[in-house]
Amino acid sequence: MPKIAPSVAGQSLIKEINTGGSLTMSTDGDRWAAGYDACVNRGTVDRDHVGSGCCERCLPTWRKKLQAEGWDPTAVGAVSRAPMAWLLRAHEDAPPAILLLHKNEVLRQIGRRLSRLQHEERLRTGPVTQQDLEKELNRVWAMIRPRPTHRVVSPFAGAATRIGAPFSLRQMNAVAALLIDLAAHVPWRFDIRTWGEVVERPAGEERLRRARQCR
Numbered sequence: 453m454p455k456i457a458p459s460v461a462g463q464s465l466i467k468e469i470n471t472g473g474s475l476t477m478s479t480d481g482d483r484w485a486a487g488y489d490a491c492v493n494r495g496t497v498d499r500d501h502v503g504s505g506c507c508e509r510c511l512p513t514w515r516k517k518l519q520a521e522g523w524d525p526t527a528v529g530a531v532s533r534a535p536m537a538w539l540l541r542a543h544e545d546a547p548p549a550i551l552l553l554h555k556n557e558v559l560r561q562i563g564r565r566l567s568r569l570q571h572e573e574r575l576r577t578g579p580v581t582q583q584d585l586e587k588e589l590n591r592v593w594a595m596i597r598p599r600p601t602h603r604v605v606s607p608f609a610g611a612a613t614r615i616g617a618p619f620s621l622r623q624m625n626a627v628a629a630l631l632i633d634l635a636a637h638v639p640w641r642f643d644i645r646t647w648g649e650v651v652e653r654p655a656g657e658e659r660l661r662r663a664r665q666c667r
């Protein structure tokens with residue numbers, strides 16, 4: 453039976469998972485892992501399996517998704533067990549309706565992150581268009597923008613043709629792959645801004661409504 457040699461990143465992740473419990477390693481013959489032919493999110497076998505049918509790139513987000521899906525906002529003590537519970541610190545008495553908004557927003561953002569990982573896979577394997585390359589340049593530029601005084605608009609914004617035209621398809625693929633690898637070093641951040649729009653604002657309205665009822 454083939455033994456999988458996890459990457460260094462994979463090993464530290466495996467330690468993390470081991471402390472949490474279930475860990476399945478590749479054991480059955482030619483398959484990628486026991487019960488899985490490829491990463492359940494990206495559908496590829498380029499990285500080792502580390503748990504729950506995922507590679508090390510997708511697993512942390514995939515586990516967040518499973519946790520969020522399994523969370524019941526109507527249960528007693530739901531706030532303390534919430535996914536991304538730190539966001540609800542100021543909402544400990546939030547009604548289930550608000551907690552449901554929280555759940556939906558968490559799942560939406562996790563879904564976007566998982567889609568992004570799938571998209572990266574398509575960029576890596578498929579032909580990269582000029583627009584794809586521009587988007588990746590903008591994305592990396594936004595990540596490295598060092599100071600608030602730095603220009604707000606990416607120097608690559610709207611420059612797809614200008615950027616792509618002198619490049620061959622292979623060159624564009626190579627640059628896009630490099631940008632994806634660069635961006636992979638930047639940890640995914642939950643977007644508090646959109647969360648606030650979805651949860652904080654209605655929560656505020658809910659408090660106002662209750663305050664009015666108390667009068």
Ligand SMILES: [Zn+2]
Nearest residue numbers: 491494507510
């Ligand atoms: Zn994956």
